[in-house]
Amino acid sequence: MQQTTFQAVLLKGLRRFAELPAVTLLPSEETITYRELLEKIELVSTYLHNLGARRGTHIATLISNSLEAVIFGLAVQRLGATLVPLGEKLGPREVGFILREAKPKLVIMATKPHVTTILEYLEEANDPNVHVIGLPGFGVDYPEKFMIFEWPVEKKDLDFPVSEGEDIALLSYTGGTTGTPKGVMHSQAGLAAGILSAAIEDPIDDRDRLLLSTPIVHAGGSLLWRALISGVHVYVMRAFDAEYFIKAIKKYQITTTFMVPTMLYRLLDQVKIMEYDVSSMRSIFYGASPISPKQLKEAFEVFGPIMRQQYGMTECNIVISRLSKSAHVWAYHNNQEVLKSCGKPCLFTEVRVIDDNGQDVGQNEMGEIIVKSPSMLVGYYQRPEQTQEAIRDGWFYTGDIGKWDEYGYLYIVDRKKDMIISGGMNVYSSEVERVVNQHPAVAMSACIGVPHPDWGEAVCVVVSGRAGSSCTEEDIIQFCKERTSKYMVPKVVYFQEQFPLTPIGKIDKKELKKMYAQGLLTI
CATH class of the missing domain: 3.30.300.30 (ANL, C-terminal domain)
Known part of the structure; x- marks a missing residue:
């Protein structure tokens, strides 16, 4: 049986909802339907193909939250190419390092601070097959050596490449807070497994309206992909602003969002000084760290019992464990210590906590968290030794210190390096x-x-x-x-x-x- 690919899942999902609104950019309210989104993806894919992009070609994107970020990211997947997403907050050193290691044939950019770094990459490559594409409308003055993308793009009949399960769909670099960034390779089959696992465990559908304000090149992007295969109307903010976020929930009847705890704390502070209506909300996904019982109580009072925590990392495509809505409520009323946990293992994920000898530890004993999942990384790009160290006998060693409690909940105690x-x-x-x-x-x-x-x-x-x-x-x-x-x-x-x-x-x-x-x- 042929493996399900990320490319196939995305395309089938997008084709099912035609006239429904797909993405709205805030605050401009520019909106495109699913049919329009798919048409633009096809046109951009053709444009990139004409520049030499093929199955497996590395294509880097450096685009802030926008409709373009959604369209160009999906177009890379349509081509069966390898997406190398870069965050706009990365510094010149990190961007330069990633470009020189990943060696993308195409760089699509729309961020002013990185023009010099990307120009240097283009000049160093000195290759007529390497192109930098600047996107208009972002206030960037591009050098003459950059190509400028313009609509409309000529439509051509093109036999797009069909991806195989082992193809690398995503080369996502770790943050690089220790040493240099590492390129995490995710296969087409692995990303498909991750998105299908999320679809089972995170039920959102075409009645939902998702508000994203975190960079979609990170965890927000995984939820974006997850939403678009289910007909969700996604609202994308260019950047997080607590006051506007609260107003947007009421105005657009938002049902779902994702945030890191620091953002949630700012929202809780904001609602103390303004009128608000968040009655439409049904799910708040949060990650990066657990929330304290005191602040969770505040969140319950404002939003209701709708919190869902997820524990993941770049290498594991987010899906390691989840603390569900019902677990939050049970813990809050019965055992608030559980609120410090990151829940129980996801459906397709096995989790162990082991000691230095590789043996499973007992309840409330500390050890390293290791993970086995069909959605985890294939390996680190051009780093065979680090890959071998991180993946042993099919298990990924997370570097997180954790423990189990008597209820089967997993706790992250610390990072080994911290x-x-x-x-x-x-x-x-x-x-x-x-x-x-x-x-x-x-x-x-x-x-x-x-x-x-x-x-x-x-x-x-x-x-x-x-x-x-x-x-x-x-x-x-x-x-x-x-x-x-x-x-x-x-x-x-x-x-x-x-x-x-x-x-x-x-x-x-x-x-x-x-x-x-x-x-x-x-x-």
């Missing part, structure tokens, strides 16, 4: 953060290890305070002394109004460590 060794004791940064976040004056915190002459590393916490509240370093330290082990109590506390964030909205601990080294953190 674990602090202070005076010979293992300190899990996320455990310190959970204690600190319970302080009524704390909105968010991040725990990092900083060099210390006696202990090797000292526990350091960076805190962002709640509006209208205040506390001191001594307050935080004393608060922790009363609630956690002595070796986990912070030795120093810094205060920041805003945290540096990674492109997907996580607190960037590497940047915090750099700020510490440069003396930029303040007590």
